[in-house]
Amino acid sequence: MPNDASQPPELTDNGTLGTEALRLSEARFRAVAESASDAIATIDTKSKILFVNRAAEKIFGYSIEEMLGQEITMLMPDYLRHVHKSAVARYTETGHKHMDWARVQLPGLHKDGREIPVELSIAEHLEAGEKRFTGILRDVSERVESEQKLTRQTARIGLLQNVAVASNQANSVEDAITAALPQLCEHTGAVLGHAYFLREGSPVTLIPSSLWYTAQPDKFAAFRHATEVLELQLGEGLPGRAARLRAPVWIRDIDQESQFVRKSECLAVHLKTAFAFPIMVKGDVNAVLEFFCDQHREPDDLLDLMASIGAQLGRVMERQRSESSLRQLSARLLRSQDEERRRIGRELHDSAGQFLAALQMNLSALMDSVSPQDASTRLKLSESLDLAQQCSTEIRTLSYLLHPPQLEYSGLVPAVRWFVEGFAKRSGIDIAIDIQSDLGRLKDDIELALFRIIQECLTNIHRHSESKTASIRIITSDNLLTLQISDQGKGIPLQQFRKVARTSGVGIAGMRERLAQLDGVLQISSDSTGTVVTASIPLVP
Numbered sequence: 102m103p104n105d106a107s108q109p110p111e112l113t114d115n116g117t118l119g120t121e122a123l124r125l126s127e128a129r130f131r132a133v134a135e136s137a138s139d140a141i142a143t144i145d146t147k148s149k150i151l152f153v154n155r156a157a158e159k160i161f162g163y164s165i166e167e168m169l170g171q172e173i174t175m176l177m178p179d180y181l182r183h184v185h186k187s188a189v190a191r192y193t194e195t196g197h198k199h200m201d202w203a204r205v206q207l208p209g210l211h212k213d214g215r216e217i218p219v220e221l222s223i224a225e226h227l228e229a230g231e232k233r234f235t236g237i238l239r240d241v242s243e244r245v246e247s248e249q250k251l252t253r254q255t256a257r258i259g260l261l262q263n264v265a266v267a268s269n270q271a272n273s274v275e276d277a278i279t280a281a282l283p284q285l286c287e288h289t290g291a292v293l294g295h296a297y298f299l300r301e302g303s304p305v306t307l308i309p310s311s312l313w314y315t316a317q318p319d320k321f322a323a324f325r326h327a328t329e330v331l332e333l334q335l336g337e338g339l340p341g342r343a344a345r346l347r348a349p350v351w352i353r354d355i356d357q358e359s360q361f362v363r364k365s366e367c368l369a370v371h372l373k374t375a376f377a378f379p380i381m382v383k384g385d386v387n388a389v390l391e392f393f394c395d396q397h398r399e400p401d402d403l404l405d406l407m408a409s410i411g412a413q414l415g416r417v418m419e420r421q422r423s424e425s426s427l428r429q430l431s432a433r434l435l436r437s438q439d440e441e442r443r444r445i446g447r448e449l450h451d452s453a454g455q456f457l458a459a460l461q462m463n464l465s466a467l468m469d470s471v472s473p474q475d476a477s478t479r480l481k482l483s484e485s486l487d488l489a490q491q492c493s494t495e496i497r498t499l500s501y502l503l504h505p506p507q508l509e510y511s512g513l514v515p516a517v518r519w520f521v522e523g524f525a526k527r528s529g530i531d532i533a534i535d536i537q538s539d540l541g542r543l544k545d546d547i548e549l550a551l552f553r554i555i556q557e558c559l560t561n562i563h564r565h566s567e568s569k570t571a572s573i574r575i576i577t578s579d580n581l582l583t584l585q586i587s588d589q590g591k592g593i594p595l596q597q598f599r600k601v602a603r604t605s606g607v608g609i610a611g612m613r614e615r616l617a618q619l620d621g622v623l624q625i626s627s628d629s630t631g632t633v634v635t636a637s638i639p640l641v642p
């Protein structure tokens with residue numbers, strides 16, 4: 102052995118190895134140590150390196166000569182050195198281990214100053230009565246790196262997933278952005294997140310929104326105030342740049358930027374890094390999200406992620422737009438349906454109704470001219486008069502059902518009473534009406550919507566529920582009108598229930614549309630004991 106390197110364990114006769122056996126055992130240890138790919142080092146209780154193998158040179162960058170005789174702490178970052186020393190001292194004194202010797206992961210220190218994650222296991226033996234510690238150190242940089250990469254990827258997927266779920270559940274773009282901002286802040290380490298919206302026109306302007314996320318609202322109140330009065334042009338400021346580039350923009354060091362619009366405001370609250378990315382709808386920028394960090398932050402693989410999130414939120418905007426144009430379309434459809442009904446109703450009343458009235462008059466005149474002896478002609482004429490009378494009544498009912506004139510002239514309550522009375526007769530269903538006595542007149546479009554909803558619900562009860570009873574209630578409280586129509590029938594089959602939630606147009610979906618036009622909502626609860634349809638409409642005083 103060229104130096105005072107470690108000796109393998111020594112046993113006396115009652116446990117000692119002889120000199121030859123000792124030499125052999127030591128040679129075996131060296132052979133194993135030299136061929137090992139893990140670093141192996143033996144130290145004494147003063148932490149002095151007594152033996153170190155070739156692999157240690159590779160891992161730590163020092164030569165064996167540079168390490169031998171030095172303290173093992175040279176291979177540790179500063180902050181671990183005294184922890185190590187006191188741990189060795191404590192162990193030597195008390196036998197108490199401060200960590201798991203079998204396997205522990207620690208940072209090591211390379212000669213070039215870089216920290217390297219190493220996995221360490223420690224064994225102890227006696228050499229001439231002295232304690233020796235042998236450590237096996239494995240460089241686990243690659244493993245740690247791939248673990249970190251996996252963690253980052255998992256977090257990234259988690260973020261995309263969360264934003265997707267939140268976007269799908271959001272009722273508006275604002276909701277989707279409000280849900281996305283805190284998640285993006287958390288993922289990127291930003292302390293502040295905010296949205297700008299683009300306003301079309303010439304020039305296109307970026308308008309600051311009131312959508313923010315921060316965990317420290319007080320700290321950033323002034324910054325927020327300064328931003329909320331700051332409209333920007335394309336290319337101007339961080340959001341303007343992201344909007345013009347139509348891609349994420351990353352500013353690692355705000356301080357170094359000569360043209361950062363809110364530089365002094367950022368520096369006043371110690372914001373160091375800023376980044377922004379556009380929300381794209383069909384290739385156009387619709388909004389820009391901007392973020393600020395109070396530490397310097399590298400983009401790493403975040404730019405890519407920002408672009409994906411921008412596209413994701415863009416899809417929400419796209420959906421919102423098509424939903425709103427669909428809503429406008431169905432509003433127009435409902436309106437023209439109402440107008441058409443009114444026209445047909447009037448037409449039936451005015452033309453067919455008038456012709457029938459004329460026919461009745463002619464038949465009466467004929468009756469007067471037929472001799473009382475001509476019994477068979479008189480019978481035919483009388484039957485014809487009855488038929489004409491019935492026909493006239495039916496046409497009037499049909500005309501009124503298509504558009505009840507009472508609705509316009511006397512209001513909802515008389516129209517509902519008239520309709521319910523006729524409906525009860527025709528269907529045989531017993532219908533109770535309970536309408537708040539001081540309801541009075543409502544706006545035309547509200548009265549028409551309520552009437553149509555009652556018509557549709559009663560028709561549904563008759564067609565689908567098999568109920569013999571139903572009730573209608575209308576009450577108002579706190580400027581909210583509630584219409585409730587209940588039956589005691591068999592309930593809406595689950596499959597149908599799901600379907601009506603998704604479709605638009607006629608029936609239940611049509612009721613929903615009508616209410617949506619009035620900022621109202623429709624709720625349906627149904628089970629095997631019956632169905633309750635509740636429509637609520639805000640009344641603007």
Ligand SMILES: Nc1ncnc2c1ncn2[C@@H]1O[C@H](COP(=O)(O)OP(=O)(O)OP(=O)(O)O)[C@@H](O)[C@H]1O
Pocket residue numbers: 561562564565566588590591592593594597598601607608609610632
């Ligand atoms: N009061 C009710 N009791 C039981 N089932 C009902 C009731 N109201 C609706 N349904 C069920 O819900 C379905 C959807 O009703 P909806 O009014 O939307 O359509 P519809 O009545 O079938 O057709 P239409 O478009 O002519 O109104 C019905 O087909 C029926 O199965």
Ligand SMILES: [Mg+2]
Pocket residue numbers: 557560561608609
């Ligand atoms: Mg129906």
